[in-house]
Amino acid sequence: MQIEFLEAKDPGYVRVQSHIREVYGTVYGAVVSDFAPLLVSAKRPDGQILCAAGIRTAKDGFFSDRYLQTDLSTALLTTVGLETPEAQIMEVVSLASLTPFPVLPLLDTMIRWGRLHGMTCGVFTATKPLRRLLKRTGLSYIELAEAEASKLENSDTWGSYYETDPRVCAFSEMLCSPVTLSPRERAVSLQFEAS
Incomplete structure (x- = not known):
């Protein structure tokens, strides 16, 4: 599996946008039109995109802010004192x-990209199934807020997405050991520590 990072100027960016649009359309009946300036995709050797997501930083503006009563920094401070x-x-x-x-x-x-770029906290809006998956990995995340469709101007374009009980979540390596989610990655990491 090949993982690559793409900006809007990169040739594969539009293809990754299409993947995200198609998956959200198929699964939720959603029409996604807003994309992060940096997209990340996981592809098979034949080039088929299996998975994709976007990364936003403060300079891009955070999508999750619209679900909160305040900005992310303040929400983290008031929720966990971070x-x-x-x-x-x-x-x-x-x-x-x-x-x-x-x-x-x-x-x-x-997450590794984030570390390399000085990020100490990750934020994401996760559906109930994704939260279950992340809990099984042992990720210690906190829930900052319910992601409510009523907070969006275009909530009618999201199909059934909001029926999945999405929540704004955050984790910080300041509160826990370095995060590794994939069992395969954890095994490799433990081998290096034992050497």
């Missing part, structure tokens, strides 16, 4: 996968 400058927050958006298999490796790669 002081996190917005410049150290990355948001994962528009996760769209044909199968669960590539989700965790894709997210691990995105």
Whole structure:
């Protein structure tokens, strides 16, 4: 599986947008028209996109902010007492996968990207099934708010997405050990620690 990061100027960006649009359309009957400036995709060797998501940083504006009473930094401070400058927050958006298999490796790669770019906190809006998957990995995340359709101007374009009980969630490596979600990645990481 090949994972790549694409900006709007990159040739494969539109293809990844199409994947996200198709998955959200098929699964939820949603019409996605807003995409992060940085997209990440996991592809098979033959080039088929299996999974994709976007990354937003403070300079891009956070999608999840619209569900909160305040900005993300303040929400983190008031919820868990964690002081996190917005410049150290990355948001994962528009996760769209044909199968669960590539989700965790894709997210691990995105988390590593965040570390390399000085991010200490990850934020995401997760459906109930995704939260279950993340709980099984042992990820210690906190729920900041319910993601309510009424907070969006275009809520009618999201189909059945809001029937999946989405929540704005966050995790920080300041509160737990470095995050590795994929069992395969954890095994490799443990081998290096034992050497």
